Amino acid sequence: LSTWHDLVTASLIGTERTVVPPVGIPGLPPAADDPGDPAAILLDRAALLTAARRAGRRPDRAEPLPVCEPDRRPAVNPAAAGRLARLLGDQDPALLVEWLTAVVARGLRLPPQYLPALLDLARRLQPSRAALADLVAQAGGPRVQWLAALNPDWKFVAAALAGEDAWRLGGRGQRRAYLAALVASDPATAQDLVNSSWAAADPAERKMFLLVLADGLGLAAEPLLEAALDDPAEYARAWAAELLARLPGSALGQRMAERALRCVRLEHGERGARLVITPPAECDASMRRDGITPGPAAGPHPPAYPPAPPERIRLLLGVVARTPLRTWTDAFALTAAQVVASRSGEWAPVLFTGWTRAAIAQRDHDWTAALISHALAGRLPGTAAEIQALGQLARRADPVLGVPDTLPELWPDAPPVISAALGVLRFRYDMLKELSDDGHDG
Amino acid sequence: VAERWNRARVLALARDASSLRAAQLLATGRSWPLTGAADGSALWGECLGSAAAPYRTVVDLSGPAYRCSCPSRKFPCKHALALLLLWSDDAVGPDGDPPEWAATWLASRSTRASDTKDPKPPADPAAALRRARQREARVATGMTELDRWLCDQVRQGLAASQRSGYRHWDDIAARMVDAQAPGLAERLRALAAVPYSGSGWDGRLLEEYALLRLLATAGREQAALPPPLRDTVRSRVGFTVRQADVLASATPVRDHWHVLATRDLDQDRIRIRRVWLRGQHTGRPALVLSFAAVGQSLDDSLTVGTKTDADLAFYPAAVPLRALVAARHDTVPADPPPGGTIAGLLAGYAAALGQDPWLDTWPALLDATPARAPFRCLYDAAGEALPLHPGAADCWPLFALSGGHPLTVAAEWTPRGLWPLTAWDQGGMVVRL
Numbered sequence: 027l028s029t030w031h032d033l034v035t036a037s038l039i040g041t042e043r044t045v046v047p048p049v050g051i052p053g054l055p056p057a058a059d060d061p062g063d064p065a066a067i068l069l070d071r072a073a074l075l076t077a078a079r080r081a082g083r084r085p086d087r088a089e090p091l092p093v094c095e096p097d098r099r100p101a102v103n104p105a106a107a108g109r110l111a112r113l114l115g116d117q118d119p120a121l122l123v124e125w126l127t128a129v130v131a132r133g134l135r136l137p138p139q140y141l142p143a144l145l146d147l148a149r150r151l152q153p154s155r156a157a158l159a160d161l162v163a164q165a166g167g168p169r170v171q172w173l174a175a176l177n178p179d180w181k182f183v184a185a186a187l188a189g190e191d192a193w194r195l196g197g198r199g200q201r202r203a204y205l206a207a208l209v210a211s212d213p214a215t216a217q218d219l220v221n222s223s224w225a226a227a228d229p230a231e232r233k234m235f236l237l238v239l240a241d242g243l244g245l246a247a248e249p250l251l252e253a254a255l256d257d258p259a260e261y262a263r264a265w266a267a268e269l270l271a272r273l274p275g276s277a278l279g280q281r282m283a284e285r286a287l288r289c290v291r292l293e294h295g296e297r298g299a300r301l302v303i304t305p306p307a308e309c310d311a312s313m314r315r316d317g318i319t320p321g322p323a324a325g326p327h328p329p330a331y332p333p334a335p336p337e338r339i340r341l342l343l344g345v346v347a348r349t350p351l352r353t354w355t356d357a358f359a360l361t362a363a364q365v366v367a368s369r370s371g372e373w374a375p376v377l378f379t380g381w382t383r384a385a386i387a388q389r390d391h392d393w394t395a396a397l398i399s400h401a402l403a404g405r406l407p408g409t410a411a412e413i414q415a416l417g418q419l420a421r422r423a424d425p426v427l428g429v430p431d432t433l434p435e436l437w438p439d440a441p442p443v444i445s446a447a448l449g450v451l452r453f454r455y456d457m458l459k460e461l462s463d464d465g466h467d468g
Numbered sequence: 469v470a471e472r473w474n475r476a477r478v479l480a481l482a483r484d485a486s487s488l489r490a491a492q493l494l495a496t497g498r499s500w501p502l503t504g505a506a507d508g509s510a511l512w513g514e515c516l517g518s519a520a521a522p523y524r525t526v527v528d529l530s531g532p533a534y535r536c537s538c539p540s541r542k543f544p545c546k547h548a549l550a551l552l553l554l555w556s557d558d559a560v561g562p563d564g565d566p567p568e569w570a571a572t573w574l575a576s577r578s579t580r581a582s583d584t585k586d587p588k589p590p591a592d593p594a595a596a597l598r599r600a601r602q603r604e605a606r607v608a609t610g611m612t613e614l615d616r617w618l619c620d621q622v623r624q625g626l627a628a629s630q631r632s633g634y635r636h637w638d639d640i641a642a643r644m645v646d647a648q649a650p651g652l653a654e655r656l657r658a659l660a661a662v663p664y665s666g667s668g669w670d671g672r673l674l675e676e677y678a679l680l681r682l683l684a685t686a687g688r689e690q691a692a693l694p695p696p697l698r699d700t701v702r703s704r705v706g707f708t709v710r711q712a713d714v715l716a717s718a719t720p721v722r723d724h725w726h727v728l729a730t731r732d733l734d735q736d737r738i739r740i741r742r743v744w745l746r747g748q749h750t751g752r753p754a755l756v757l758s759f760a761a762v763g764q765s766l767d768d769s770l771t772v773g774t775k776t777d778a779d780l781a782f783y784p785a786a787v788p789l790r791a792l793v794a795a796r797h798d799t800v801p802a803d804p805p806p807g808g809t810i811a812g813l814l815a816g817y818a819a820a821l822g823q824d825p826w827l828d829t830w831p832a833l834l835d836a837t838p839a840r841a842p843f844r845c846l847y848d849a850a851g852e853a854l855p856l857h858p859g860a861a862d863c864w865p866l867f868a869l870s871g872g873h874p875l876t877v878a879a880e881w882t883p884r885g886l887w888p889l890t891a892w893d894q895g896g897m898v899v900r901l
Contacts, residue, residue, distance in 0.1 A: 030671065033674065034670050034671045034674055037622050037625070037626050037670070037674045037677075038625055038626050038627045038670055039625050039627070040622065040623055040624045040625025040626075040627075041622055041623050042623050042624060042625070043625070063619055064623075065618075065619035065620070065621075065622040065623040066615075066619050066681070068622050069618060069619065069622055069677060069678045069681040069682075070678070070681070070682075072674050072675065072677070072678035073678035073679055073681065073682040073825070076675045076678055076679060076825075077821055077825040080817075080818075080821055080828075080883050081817070081818035081821045081822065082818070083814055083817075083818075083883075085810050085811070085814065085852035085853055085854055086842075086843075086845060086852075086853045086854065086855065087842075087847075087851065087852075087853055088839040088841070088842075088845050088846075088847035088851075088853035089839060089841040089842065090837065090839055090847070090872070091837075091838075091839055091840060091867075091872045092872055093871070093872035093873065094871030094872050094873075104476070105476070108476060108479065112485050112488060112489075115484070115485040116485045116486075116489075137899075138868040138869050138871065138893075139865040139866075139868055139869045139891075139899045139901075140865075140868075141868045142862075142864035142865055142867075142868050143865075169868060169871055172871055172872070173864070173867070173868055176840065176867065177864070445493065449489070449492075449493045452493075453489070453492075
């Protein structure tokens with residue numbers, strides 16, 4: 027008797043050109059010769075056989091997968107799991123990195139169903155965000171390794187190299203992690219390693235060296251960074267200056283403070299304290315060495331900017347942004363909030379932008395709080411530079427600022443940038459608080 | 469009084485992440501100078517926005533359904549979501565009578581709702597009868613035409629179908645629309661994709677043609693069929709049964725219905741949501757369908773992983789599967805549902821096919837483990853396996869959740885394989901796939 031396959035073949039050829047094969051179905055009497063339309067007969071037999079084949083379907087056999095190692099860490103609570111799903115939907119790598127860092131720090135386990143999407147995202151952002159891949163590997167634990175063994179696309183997390191192999195063979199993220207660990211355990215060897223690798227390293231790599239050393243060593247990295255201020259490569263000089271400006275107590279910071287106080291004076295007049303500004307006249311060699319670049323300011327200036335030549339405004343901004351923030355509070359005997367609130371007329375946007383950049387670089391919580399509060403309750407930031415700096419400040423601020431009632435109320439018609447900045451802070455506060463809430467399941 | 473929804477249930481209504489984020493920012497008393505609620509059945513509020521006048525937002529909790537004066541075309545918009553969030557935090561104004569702008573809309577909703585439940589009798593019974601007879605005649609002619617078309621295909625050979633293009637099926641589908649047989653039209657339109665569905669397409673096309681001829685034949689001879697089979701044939705051809713008639717004629721089945729899975733499909737500018745239920749005591753499967761125009765919100769009242777004590781009214785059919793929620797009594801605590809075996813699934817499907825040979829989507833609830841060889845599949849404790857549907861994406865979340873361990877999986881079983889929709893991990897946590 028014929029099979030389904032014969033019927034399909036006959037239907038492909040067409041009953042005009044072939045005969046309809048007889049079909050037998052177990053349990054049914056064989057079809058009698060039918061005098062009707064062969065096409066109709068073929069379709070009727072096919073219908074019978076379709077129902078019979080579907081109803082009589084036999085199961086297959088599978089080859090089981092290996093069983094994944096257990097992960098003993100407690101799972102994140104359902105609220106945090108829901109947030110992870112939304113973060114993945116938004117594809118916002120910066121927030122994801124922050125969230126995953128907090129998960130790893132608290133020793134929690136990720137909901138496994140989100141690991142594939144996380145792995146795909148980490149893979150897509152691989153070269154630029156090596157940190158994300160490392161975090162996914164850590165937070166995902168053995169389940170991530172199990173998945174990576176099934177999907178070649180995810181091999182990048184399985185290639186966790188240990189020890190010196192990470193330095194010799196690893197990607198930038200792994201090299202960075204290796205160097206950071208070495209800085210913590212054996213700073214002298216770490217410095218030697220950087221010295222011996224410097225000549226062959228590309229610009230991004232050198233930037234990474236400087237970042238890790240500045241982060242891990244603090245002031246102990248100062249001699250190396252000071253030496254890099256005289257490096258032949260411009261980007262190395264610029265980064266060394268940038269990092270020295272972040273180091274509290276650095277000589278560069280001291281030089282900047284002296285420049286800054288020559289430019290900004292506190293005057294007590296009949297209408298209270300105000301800041302009087304004298305922007306730097308020119309960019310001398312020592313300023314240039316400390317990372318302040320001369321030349322025309324980028325982009326047109328909004329009309330609110332003070333009546334001064336653009337390059338002098340830019341020099342002032344460069345100096346304020348690199349000046350240790352305690353310079354102002356010490357010299358004027360005021361709190362950060364009082365300094366920020368002091369009148370400075372048309373120079374206010376320049377000072378606000380400079381202080382905001384300094385607060386970001388120096389990770390200064392008091393100033394961050396003062397600047398955001400000022401933007402919320404005091405003068406509206408008006409210029410593009412101010413708005414951009416404020417947005418970055420809110421992103422980097424300590425999430426503690428998002429605690430309800432820490433910051434002033436938002437008035438209803440606040441410009442979007444302010445509500446967005448506040449929204450980011452509240453969001454990050456909620457996000458981290460949620461991870462620490464009780465109610466981990468499993 | 470409806471139970472206050474928790475935050476998670478509200479957040480689940482958001483159409484996308486951006487409206488969610490916007491809603492969370494708006495969900496503060498400062499943005500809402502006026503809010504109110506009516507006895508847990510409706511909410512309203514005025515939200516300060518960028519426009520001069522505040523936006524006016526109303527939520528009918530029974531749908532839920534939303535109305536807002538903002539220009540957003542998302543349903544629910546961020547204002548409606550924010551209002552629900554406030555309510556979930558117990559931060560809306562006191563119960564009371566809605567202001568006029570909210571009351572008008574709410575009243576029009578409740579009239580419409582009662583309209584669909586108690587349709588007025590047709591104005592002219594004689595004319596209605598005449599129209600019904602006309603339709604029967606048109607459908608019968610259409611089925612004859614379809615049968616002829618099907619036989620022509622097989623006479624000329626299906627080999628040409630791969631070169632035919634969509635028009636080939638769209639034309640005959642359009643003729644079935646003219647013949648007022650939308651069920652046949654829909655099946656035909658779906659066939660256009662079959663020649664491009666990979667190896668075995670020829671067999672699948674023959675199956676569909678054969679089942680369509682069977683349907684057309686059964687439709688023409690429906691008078692000779694037993695009533696339940698006749699109902700099945702008529703509904704597959706495209707005759708609809710009014711909800712009111714279902715509610716009036718069916719004996720309601722009361723049970724604790726576990727909401728196992730939902731699947732949303734877009735079809736011809738209409739969004740369809742299938743919700744699969746299973747009765748805890750009766751063991752009966754049920755399918756609740758809801759429809760919405762693209763951009764409108766689908767019925768969210770049945771949440772996957774929950775269990776509802778409810779009366780279901782089943783549409784008449786040889787295998788009664790589709791049902792309406794006739795009355796909801798209570799939400800009961802849900803534990804993971806008990807999964808079955810693959811042998812049990814196949815036996816149940818075979819029995820159902822004996823009643824309704826056109827049945828090609830059957831609910832599966834299995835205790836099973838996913839595997840990737842010899843093809844992606846689920847296997848049970850007896851070692852029996854069924855393939856996953858090739859269209860069901862890569863199913864990585866299912867694999868990630870399993871880690872090589874068994875799960876309870878709710879899926880749709882089709883002749884091409886299992887389409888996994890929901891899984892319960894070993895801790896009993898429900899995950900929509």
